[in-house]
Amino acid sequence: MNETKPIRVRFAPSPTGHLHIGGARTALFNWLFARKYGGSFILRIEDTDTSRSTDEYIEAIIDGMKWLKLDWDDGPYRQTARFDIYRDYVQKLLNEGKAYYCCCTHEELEQRRQEAVAAGRPQKYDGRCRGVEGEKPDRPAAIRFKMLQEGYTVVKDLIKGHVEFENSQLEDLIILRSDGAPTYNFVVVVDDIDMKISHIIRGDDHLNNTPKQIQIYKAFGWEPPAFAHLPMILGSDKARLSKRHGATSVMAYKEMGYLPDALVNYLVRLGWSYGDQEVFTREDLIKYFSLENVGKSAAVFNPEKLLWLNSQYIISSEPSALAEAVMPFLLKDGVVSESAAVDMQWLSKAVRSLQERARTLIELASSLKYYISEQVEIDKKAAEKFLKQENIGLLSELRDMLLPLEAFFASDIEKAFMAVVEKHGLKMGNLAQPVRVVLTGSTASPGIFEVMEILGKEKVLKRLSRVIEGE
RNA sequence: GGUCCCAUCGUCUAGAGGCCUAGGACGUAGCCCUCUCAAGGCUAAAACACGGGUUCGAAUCCCGUUGGGACUACCA
Numbered sequence: 001m002n003e004t005k006p007i008r009v010r011f012a013p014s015p016t017g018h019l020h021i022g023g024a025r026t027a028l029f030n031w032l033f034a035r036k037y038g039g040s041f042i043l044r045i046e047d048t049d050t051s052r053s054t055d056e057y058i059e060a061i062i063d064g065m066k067w068l069k070l071d072w073d074d075g076p077y078r079q080t081a082r083f084d085i086y087r088d089y090v091q092k093l094l095n096e097g098k099a100y101y102c103c104c105t106h107e108e109l110e111q112r113r114q115e116a117v118a119a120g121r122p123q124k125y126d127g128r129c130r131g132v133e134g135e136k137p138d139r140p141a142a143i144r145f146k147m148l149q150e151g152y153t154v155v156k157d158l159i160k161g162h163v164e165f166e167n168s169q170l171e172d173l174i175i176l177r178s179d180g181a182p183t184y185n186f187v188v189v190v191d192d193i194d195m196k197i198s199h200i201i202r203g204d205d206h207l208n209n210t211p212k213q214i215q216i217y218k219a220f221g222w223e224p225p226a227f228a229h230l231p232m233i234l235g236s237d238k239a240r241l242s243k244r245h246g247a248t249s250v251m252a253y254k255e256m257g258y259l260p261d262a263l264v265n266y267l268v269r270l271g272w273s274y275g276d277q278e279v280f281t282r283e284d285l286i287k288y289f290s291l292e293n294v295g296k297s298a299a300v301f302n303p304e305k306l307l308w309l310n311s312q313y314i315i316s317s318e319p320s321a322l323a324e325a326v327m328p329f330l331l332k333d334g335v336v337s338e339s340a341a342v343d344m345q346w347l348s349k350a351v352r353s354l355q356e357r358a359r360t361l362i363e364l365a366s367s368l369k370y371y372i373s374e375q376v377e378i379d380k381k382a383a384e385k386f387l388k389q390e391n392i393g394l395l396s397e398l399r400d401m402l403l404p405l406e407a408f409f410a411s412d413i414e415k416a417f418m419a420v421v422e423k424h425g426l427k428m429g430n431l432a433q434p435v436r437v438v439l440t441g442s443t444a445s446p447g448i449f450e451v452m453e454i455l456g457k458e459k460v461l462k463r464l465s466r467v468i469e470g471e
Numbered sequence: 472g473g474u475c476c477c478a479u480c481g482u483c484u485a486g487a488g489g490c491c492u493a494g495g496a497c498g499u500a501g502c503c504c505u506c507u508c509a510a511g512g513c514u515a516a517a518a519c520a521c522g523g524g525u526u527c528g529a530a531u532c533c534c535g536u537u538g539g540g541a542c543u544a545c546c547a
Contacts, residue, residue, distance in 0.1 A: 012547090013547090014546080014547045016546080016547075046547060047547095048546090048547080049546055049547065051546090052546070052547085053547095102545090104545095105545095106544090106545070109544085109545085110544095113543095113544090116472090117472070119472095120472055120473090121472085121473085122472075122473045122474080122543085123472085123473075123543060124473085124543080140545095142545050143545095144545095155475095160475095160476065160477095163475070163476080164475095165474075165475075166474080169473075169474055169475095169543095170474095171543085173544095173545095174544085174545050176545085177545040178545060179545080181545085183544095183545070183546085183547085184546070184547045185547090188547085203541090204475095204476065204477090204540090204541070205540095205541050205542070205547095206541090206542090206547090207475065207476065207541075207542080208474070208475055208476085208541070208542040208543075209542075209547090211475095229476085231476085231477075231540095232476095232477095232540070232541070234539090234540075236481095236482085238539060238540075239539095239540080240540075240541080266483095269483065269484080269496090270483070271483090271484095272484095273483085273484055273485070275485065275495085276484085276485065276494075276495040276496075277495090277496095278483090278484095278495080278496050278497085295477095295484080296476080296477060296478095297476090297477050297478060297540095298476090298477070298478095298539085298540060298541090299482090299483065299484090300481095300482060300483075301482095301483095302481095302482050302483065302497070302498085304482080304497060304498055305482075305483065305496075305497040305498080306497095307497090308496085308497055308498085309497090311509095311510090315510070354509095355510090356509055356510040356511090357508065357509045357510075358509090417506095421506095427506080428505090428506040429505095429506045429507070430506090431506080432506035432507070433506070433507060435506090436506080436507060436508095437507095442507090442508090443507055443508075444507055444508035444509075445507070445508065445509095446507095446508080446509085447506075447507090448506060448507080449506090
């Protein structure tokens with residue numbers, strides 16, 4: 001890449017909302033790039049729009065980054081803390097005649113835009129204040145950057161390739177608002193130079209901003225960083241992903257019981273691939289990641305595939321780690337009152353039996369209920385189908401066989417169970433299903449002997465008796 | 472409207488001119504396994520947007536058309 005400059009990349013969200021799917025993917029690619037090449041990953045909060053930015057959203061974004069385990073080496077910087085720096089640079093442009101005061105009001109600007117639309121002309125600032133350069137006017141004035149109008153600007157993008165823009169299409173953009181706050185296209189340039197960013201990896205919604213920014217770099221005599229514009233993430237209707245497509249906040253996925261590694265794995269495959277491989281550890285990703293394998297076209301976010309990946313991560317998790325991860329969900333549901341009250345070794349065993357049956361931690365917690373709770377609520381339809389009178393007798397016989405058991409392992413239980421089955425010339429399922437309904441409340445569960453072992457003799461007998469006695 | 476980007480199964484993608492009878496994954500359907508449900512295994516249906524070139528040969532290169540998206544703020 002660049003032989004001389006050290007690799008430094010940044011994620012620069014504006015705190016006007018939670019960390020969303022698109023932002024997280026941008027952060028992830030930057031993070032991977034930094035980790036891959038031993039560079040630095042910088043977090044910079046772009047809060048120059050003070051009317052829309054909040055401290056709560058800064059916290060929310062940081063929470064999201066932490067949950068995804070995207071650690072940064074430098075920052076978070078806040079642009080509102082750097083306004084003096086930006087103003088100095090604005091002044092410099094002013095002094096050099098590369099920027100000018102503009103007294104056009106919002107209303108005037110808006111009116112001229114309307115007229116341009118009506119006349120079918122390009123909506124571009126007409127540059128009327130360009131002529132009246134000089135000292136600061138008495139009226140409120142913004143400061144515009146004098147955009148070069150001749151020739152064209154080339155963006156050499158690591159993903160999109162060679163992209164040309166005609167300079168005459170670029171307008172004199174406002175770099176300092178009349179209230180003294182600098183604007184995005186200006187501060188982003190100053191910061192990326194000041195923070196010695198080597199590669200700007202961001203969404204391709206910024207591709208059109210890039211030639212404007214390149215002109216600002218040039219006005220200062222700065223060498224721009226390398227650019228890499230990532231394709232967008234779309235909703236199912238191919239429109240830009242937004243709230244109406246469902247959950248877009250990263251933390252919403254935490255609450256829905258997704259594992260951060262699963263979400264990271266899903267996100268990285270949106271626009272990037274490594275042959276036919278679908279599941280990657282973090283180490284894999286760092287090892288294999290490359291901007292060269294990033295695609296150019298937008299990707300539709302597919303919740304089904306994310307769900308599948310999550311199930312894969314749940315299956316391959318350590319039961320003990322999963323038990324820890326599911327605890328907040330058990331507490332939230334009131335299944336357990338305090339985590340200290342749970343035997344984690346036992347819980348891990350219960351979790352292990354459910355791993356390949358739960359796609360999210362919520363599903364896991366939900367199934368765990370029938371292991372943990374004292375009694376179980378029996379599904380009405382399941383009861384109608386399997387708890388008929390003739391089955392109650394079988395349950396009673398099974399209870400009699402279980403009663404004297406001293407060891408209550410699956411193998412012991414199976415012997416008792418099979419004795420009843422064989423005595424009546426039944427099939428396994430004839431007894432397994434009624435027992436399953438009694439013990440778990442539903443017709444679907446892990447293997448019945450395993451369920452019984454995990455529940456333990458006491459709970460098993462209690463639940464059987466409750467049904468046999470018809471309470 | 473203008474500027475820019477993009478275009479392989481429904482979706483994510485492999486594919487860097489002959490390895491393509493277009494591969495994998497999710498989802499869907501069927502079968503196997505089986506005490507249920509999963510997981511797992513096998514199988515199936517499913518795509519190179521269209522039209523012109525270039526070439527002995529094009530999913531791959533070029534042009535156009537169409538379609539989608541982004542930007543077009545004193546938002547970022």
